[in-house]
Amino acid sequence: MRPIDRRIWLLLPATLLLTVAFLGPVGWLLARAFTFPQPGFQNFELLWQRPVYLRVMGNTLLISAIVTPIVVLLGFPVAHMMAHGSARLRRWLVFLVLVPFWTSLLVRSFATAILLQRHGVINSFLIGFGFIDEPLPLLYNLTGLLAGCVQVLLPFVIFPLYSAMARIDPALMKAAATLGAPPLRAFVRVYLPLTLPGVMTGATLVFISTLGYYIIPALLGGARQQMVAQLIQDQIATFGNWGVAGALSLVLLLATGVLLALLQLTVGLKEIAR
Amino acid sequence: MxxxxxxxxxxxxxxxxxxxxxxxxxxxxSPLVVVLIISFSSAPFLQFPPPGLSLRWYMLLFSTPAWMNSLLVSVELLVPSSILATIMGTAAAYALVRGRVPGAPFIMACLMLPIVVPGMITAAALFGVYRGLGLNGTLTGLIIGHTVLNLPYVVATVASALRVQDARLELAAATLGAPPWATFRRITLPLVLPAVLSSLLIAMILSFDELIVSLFVSSARVRPVAVQMWSNLMGDFDPTIAAIASVCFLFAFLVLLADLALRAGRSLRLT
Structure with a gap:
C-alpha cells in the first residue's frame, strides 16, 4: 500500500462545501420528519392518514409512469436516426436536441404555455383549419403537464439511447438477415435487446426527474395534478410545517434512491457514465 | 446498404x-421559435401570429428598473458561483482521478448528489438552515447554494477529461524533476483546459437558469432573473416575458456555440 499523497488536500474545498452547504442542510431537513413538532413518527402517520398527501404521492407516481413510456417511444426513433443516419444528419440532430436542452426549463415551460393556452398557437391553428369549433382545454390540466414534461425530458432519453445504439455492431443485423430472419424479427430479437441498457438508463432518468418536478406542474398543470415537490413547497411556505415537509422529502428521496439502485443493479453505473 | x-x-x-x-x-x-417571434410583437398580449412587429417589449424590458436590477443580481451571482465551482470542482476531480485517495469512488458519488437530489429538497433544506444564519435574501446565500449545485457538473466534466489524458505525461515531467505544482500548471492544466472552460460555461448557464433554490433563498431586493420571471408568470403573461425569455435563450445559445467550439478544439487536439 503506497502512502496517501498530498494531493488529497485538493479535495478539501469541494467536500467541505458539499458537507456544510448540502449534506448538512439536507440531513437537517430529513431529521425534521422525526423531530418536528415533537419527536416521533407522527409525521409519517399523517402522510398515511390524510387523503391529500396520499393522493398527491399517488398522482406523482402516476404522472411519472405516464410520461416515461411516451418519452421513450418518441426518443427512440430520434436516437435511431442519430446512430444510423449520415454524419451530417447526426450533427443536425445533436444540435437540434442540444439547443432546447441548454435553454432554461422555465423559458421552455413558458414557451409551451404560449403554444397551449386557450387562444394559443395550437388552438388557433386547429380552429383556423376547421378541425374544431371551440378551443380545446390544453393548459392547466393533465395535457399541459404531460406536454411540458415530455418536451423537457426527451434529451434525457435520446442521449443514452444513442450511445447504446452507436455501439451495436451492424454486422449483427446482417448476420440475422443472412440466417433468414425477416427485418422486423431481426429488429425485435437482436437489435432491441441490445438497446435495453440505454432504454433502462433513459427511462430511469426520466422517471426520477419527473418525480421531483416543481416548475412544470406549477406552470402547466392544474390543481388536480399537484405533485410532491409542490406539496413540500406548500408545507414550508404556507404552513411552516417542517415535519411533514421533511417526511415528504424523505419519501421522495427514498423513491429516487431505490430507482437508482435498481438501475445500478441491472445496468451498472459505469455503463451510464459512458 | x-x-x-x-x-x-x-x-x-x-x-x-x-x-x-x-x-x-x-x-x-416550435415553442422557442414562437417565443422569439412574439417578443417582437406590437400587440399588448401574447398573440400569435403577432399583428405587427416592434421592439417595444425590449425597450420596456431595458427601461424597467426591476428587470435591470435582476439582470445585475444574476450576473453578480453567476460569475462568482461558476468560478468558485470550477476551481473547487477541478481541484477535486484532479485529486480523485490522479491522487491515491482512499474511497475515491464513494467521494465521487457524494459529489454527484446535488444532481440526483430533487431541487425542491435542496432548496427547502438551504432555506431552513439559512434562517438561523441570516443568509436568506443575501447574495452570499445564493452564491453558496449555486456553487454547490454547479459542483457536480464541473467534477464530472473535468474528471472524464482527466481519465482520457495519459497520466504518464505527468509522471514523465515529475521524473524529469518538475515540482508537483509546475507539473500541474505546465502539463495537466493545458491538457484539460478545454474541459475546465466548458464546465465554467455549463456552470454559468445553470446558475443563470436556476429557479428553485433562488426562489426560496432570494428576497424582493436580491432577486435573480429567473425568480423575477417566475413572479411575473404567476400574474398576467405579457410580451415582456417573451422578451426576457428570448434574451435568456440567446444567452444559452451563444454559450452552447462557444462550448461546441471548445469541444471541436479538444477533439482536434486529441487526434
Missing part, C-alpha cells in the same frame, strides 16, 4: 421513423 436490409418491408418503418423525428423536432423547437 446491403440489398437484404433495404427491401421493401422496411419502407413503412423508415417513413414512421422520419415522421416521428419531424414531430419531435417540431415539439422541441
Amino acid at each position: 446491403s440489398p437484404i436490409a433495404s427491401n421493401d418491408g422496411m419502407r413503412p418503418w423508415r417513413l414512421l421513423r422520419a415522421a416521428l423525428c419531424v414531430f419531435v423536432a417540431v415539439c422541441l423547437l
